[in-house]
Amino acid sequence: MSTAPERPLRADAARNKRLIMDAARELYAEEGIDVTLDDVARRAGVGVGTVYRRFANKEQLIDGVFEQNFADIAAATEASLANPDPWNGLVSFAEFACSRMAVNRGLKDVINGTDEGCEQLACQRSIFEPAIEQMFSRAQAAGTLRLDAVVTDLFGLIFMVGALAEFTRSVSETAWRRYLSLGLDGLRAAGMGRDSLPLPALSIEDLHDAKQFLKDRRR
Template sequence: MTPGPKPHEAQSLRSDAERNRGRILAAARTVFERDGLGASMASVAREAGVGIATLFRHFGAKEDLIAAVFADRMDAYVTAVGEALDTPDPWAGFTGFIEAICAMQATDRGFADVLTTTFPAAEGLEERRAAASQGFLELVDRAKDSGQLREDFASQDLVLLLVANAGVVAFAGDTVPDAWRRLVALVIQSFQAPARGPLPAAPADDALYEAMLRAGAASIASRERGSIT
């Protein structure tokens, strides 16, 4: 029987593995922030200076890597809801939350994508998303009860804003880095009561969820197969 590694060798292997995992996470943050979730696993491996096989030993699927990279950002997303709910003025809490998360999108293209996609297998990430969504519904109710948010505002309108903001962030890049601020200001003004006019019906929840699923699947599949070899 082949003897196993000696204790000091085993410790060295664990240390190497931990270092590689840290390098992969740091590289993924850089790549996803710069290129969005469509960046390939091969590009992350190159940035980390490891082989693609090493990357997949640590993260068996791209979804696993995305969940690990953005766990802290999703925690910040939930925290932002809590801080908004603690704001005494309902309108200030509502608008402050929208501005905060759109700013988070603007500083991280990958997170801009995360907020407009869904990854059912990444349970921790989706639990945070659900917690933030529940808090946002409370913000909406408070703002409507105060008479400051138009009555026909729907929670789906936030998803549409985040999709639009992600598009502006990707389009403007470093050339016009603050373009998103004008978009968000214009949209927030349109949310305020009294309403200036009627709106078309909001998209159905299940249809929006299907669109987010499709976007997530596209991000996972994007450029992967041709990049691994």
């Protein structure tokens, strides 16, 4: 049975939807996806009822906000697979994923979570996860990635770096790059050598300041 084409939104309705999406995008990046639709309504400057008219539930809003992020991740996997150097392709994807999560707490939550209720995210994940497996296999076949590593090791590394980026953000927005480099060295095949670490280590004072910032934020 054919369905009727979706009617274009009125100008005021389209404006409200844009305000809601922009507010959700900001809040998810700052606070993660645990914020409520009430929080989104307050940030957008609209009534809660307006939010529910545009999005039946939180999952629909998450779908809309992160659909482009996941499409970008899928595009990054394609670019990495097109790289003639399999190891450099793997590194470039890891750097891309970590750079996105370093500035977007919500993206880290979504990638680490399930897609329950989020149809678009599930669809996008079904595209890029097999591509990442292919990327991994390609580097192993080239002899640049250790043979006892599995693709979930890469996911684990990206998740760890994302968590560290959140912890260190208040003292350094780029400290995560040093720790990604250390983690990637652990995935290299024996005899492949190591790159110089891209940034100096955090100081003890930096770590104390980062801990204090997180403690103050949770109050």
